[in-house]
Amino acid sequence: MNLTRRSALGGLIGAGAFAIGGCGPQGDRGRKDADVIIIGAGLAGLHAALMLEEAGLEVMVLEASRRIGGRLKTLDHLPGAPEAGGQQVGATYARFRARAAEAGLEFTGFPPSRFGEVMSVNGALIEARQWAGSVQNALPEAWRAIPPGRLFMQLAMRANPLEDVYAWRDPGSAAHDIAAAQWLVSQGANDEALRLMDTSLNGRDLASYSMLNIWRSLAIYEQERPLGGAQQVAGGAQRVPETMAARLAREVRLGHGVRAIQADDSGAAVRLEDGRELRADFIISTLPFAVLRHLSVDAPLDPATREAIADMAYTPIVQLHLEAQTPWWEEDGLAPEMWTDSPLNRIFAQRSPDGDPTGMLLAWLDGRGALAADDMDDAALETLARETLAAIRPASQGRVRLAHVQRWTASNPLAGGAYMHWRPGEARRWAEARFTPAGRLHLAGEHTGDLHTGMEAAMESGERAAIAILDAAGA
Numbered sequence: 353m354n355l356t357r358r359s360a361l362g363g364l365i366g367a368g369a370f371a372i373g374g375c376g377p378q379g380d381r382g383r384k385d386a387d388v389i390i391i392g393a394g395l396a397g398l399h400a401a402l403m404l405e406e407a408g409l410e411v412m413v414l415e416a417s418r419r420i421g422g423r424l425k426t427l428d429h430l431p432g433a434p435e436a437g438g439q440q441v442g443a444t445y446a447r448f449r450a451r452a453a454e455a456g457l458e459f460t461g462f463p464p465s466r467f468g469e470v471m472s473v474n475g476a477l478i479e480a481r482q483w484a485g486s487v488q489n490a491l492p493e494a495w496r497a498i499p500p501g502r503l504f505m506q507l508a509m510r511a512n513p514l515e516d517v518y519a520w521r522d523p524g525s526a527a528h529d530i531a532a533a534q535w536l537v538s539q540g541a542n543d544e545a546l547r548l549m550d551t552s553l554n555g556r557d558l559a560s561y562s563m564l565n566i567w568r569s570l571a572i573y574e575q576e577r578p579l580g581g582a583q584q585v586a587g588g589a590q591r592v593p594e595t596m597a598a599r600l601a602r603e604v605r606l607g608h609g610v611r612a613i614q615a616d617d618s619g620a621a622v623r624l625e626d627g628r629e630l631r632a633d634f635i636i637s638t639l640p641f642a643v644l645r646h647l648s649v650d651a652p653l654d655p656a657t658r659e660a661i662a663d664m665a666y667t668p669i670v671q672l673h674l675e676a677q678t679p680w681w682e683e684d685g686l687a688p689e690m691w692t693d694s695p696l697n698r699i700f701a702q703r704s705p706d707g708d709p710t711g712m713l714l715a716w717l718d719g720r721g722a723l724a725a726d727d728m729d730d731a732a733l734e735t736l737a738r739e740t741l742a743a744i745r746p747a748s749q750g751r752v753r754l755a756h757v758q759r760w761t762a763s764n765p766l767a768g769g770a771y772m773h774w775r776p777g778e779a780r781r782w783a784e785a786r787f788t789p790a791g792r793l794h795l796a797g798e799h800t801g802d803l804h805t806g807m808e809a810a811m812e813s814g815e816r817a818a819i820a821i822l823d824a825a826g827a
């Protein structure tokens with residue numbers, strides 16, 4: 353083992369000193385830039401980096417963007433600093449909470465929201481209490497009282513076959529790994545029910561979304577329920593990865609995009625966008641597979657791992673952060689929050705701790721709505737937002753400005769989407785392969801979590817990769 357514990361390491365290896373795909377990582381063994389190179393300064397990468405440093409290894413974190421945090425992104429430049437990425441911190445997020453506590457960060461509850469009181473279906477504005485009797489309601493008789501925004505969740509909750517948070521990994525759960533559209537039809541869904549449930553799906557569409565996704569999430573909620581509701585980080589979610597990065601011995605290398613990875617059983621190397629090459633005893637890639645699939649990876653990847661990297665599905669989300677120039681909702685007396693089947697999908701209002709709207713609204717577009725929006729430029733999206741909102745809520749006419757567009761889609765080269773989801777049949781094929789190491793290359797990131805999803809999955813995955821490296825290094 354060629355690990356240097358806290359040793360002084362040489363500078364960057366110049367371009368051409370090491371040919372990725374040529375002589376291989378074992379060439380020129382004396383020269384390395386760190387014991388472990390970690391690709392990505394999101395939660396997974398930073399948690400792994402801290403753990404490895406705490407164990408005495410030299411770590412170098414490479415980050416393509418100029419910002420720490422990845423899919424935790426607090427829009428500090430906007431009023432009330434809304435979140436554009438992950439926000440809800442579950443009660444069981446032990447690793448995330450511990451890292452936040454180390455930095456003295458605190459958590460707060462969410463102010464009361466009025467989401468769900470008002471909806472818009474087929475252009476008609478409907479209060480939730482009127483929904484069951486509305487002429488716009490073409491749901492099957494047994495479901496008429498359920499608001500469309502809660503329909504999928506409620507139906508799935510009543511029938512969850514998973515007994516715990518790990519059951520989705522049991523071979524026995526294969527029978528439940530079926531397309532949501534197929535399952536819903538078996539429960540009596542008509543075309544209108546499918547249309548409404550597809551509108552705000554946390555996936556791409558009901559036909560390609562495995563029921564295991566929602567049942568797995570619901571099993572996690574069930575585990576969290578007795579422990580308390582979700583919280584948020586006071587001061588912004590991005591503060592957690594920022595303070596983690598600040599504790600590293602070596603500064604995160606911002607603006608260091610990786611474009612090629614090479615690894616075998618004796619070493620590993622990366623090539624940066626600018627052509628420089630860096631090597632280490634081990635590499636951890638925390639890149640979403642929707643990003644990694646665009647890099648050149650020369651490593652003994654398991655065929656199923658290769659397949660997962662190439663094909664894993666990512667939920668597309670587009671967020672339109674809107675600034676209301678006056679509190680126009682006071683004129684019609686309804687809550688600004690809305691579930692809609694319009695191109696704006698769901699509209700959330702940011703609220704102060706005492707529950708008053710701050711004036712920042714968020715149109716959250718998932719699935720097909722997000723894909724359609726992603727084809728539009730920001731100016732066209734502003735027009736769409738203003739016109740759609742004015743049609744539903746005439747009081748908003750001329751009083752909304754688009755402050756920020758956040759694209760968590762394939763067009764975002766650093767993320768490729770918001771987060772992974774399973775299509776039917778994939779969990780069985782890729783559950784293990786997602787993180788099977790390839791020589792000295794270890795795979796981490798949200799998409800490789802087992803017991804959690806989201807932020808804590810990222811932390812869990814970073815921990816797994818760090819432990820595997822410490823084991824392999826005999827450290």
Ligand SMILES: Cc1cc2nc3c(=O)[nH]c(=O)nc-3n(C[C@H](O)[C@H](O)[C@H](O)COP(=O)(O)OP(=O)(O)OC[C@H]3O[C@@H](n4cnc5c(N)ncnc54)[C@H](O)[C@@H]3O)c2cc1C
Binds near residue numbers: 397414421437766
């Ligand atoms: C809109 C949205 C809402 C969410 N809501 C929640 C929530 O409420 N609760 C929850 O728990 N989770 C939520 N999540 C998920 C959570 O934010 C993520 O699971 C988590 O932040 C992912 O961390 P990661 O380290 O795996 O990946 P990332 O944070 O994506 O880190 C990967 C890093 O790699 C960098 N990178 C990309 N390409 C390269 C390259 N070629 N070279 C070098 N670096 C590169 C990226 O810039 C990024 O910083 C949400 C996510 C989104 C998008």
